[in-house]
């Protein structure tokens with residue numbers, strides 16, 4: 001994953017926190033969810049969370065937001081109790097609202 005040079009005006013972690021009470025900055029990139037990938041995903045959930053935590057626009061422009069639906073079930077457990085589906089749905093909504101949706 002390449003870090004973008006741009007950043008977003010409102011910190012994404014704050015947007016996510018306000019919408020879901022989930023703090024993506026708690027993602028330690030522990031690797032526990034790295035194997036959760038389906039065709040079309042270009043970033044792991046951890047990569048999406050780490051991008052959101054550093055306010056990198058790639059958190060809103062990646063394909064994972066639009067291709068990971070099959071994984072967004074109760075089996076999706078984060079080692080640090082981050083509600084992964086809630087965060088992904090919020091990022092997808094934010095991407096749409098900013099006209100950044102890739103799908």
Ligand code: SF4
Pocket residue numbers: 026027028029030031032033034045046049077078079080081082
């Ligand atoms: S399981 Fe949770 S803390 Fe670990 S990498 Fe995935 S999102 Fe981050």
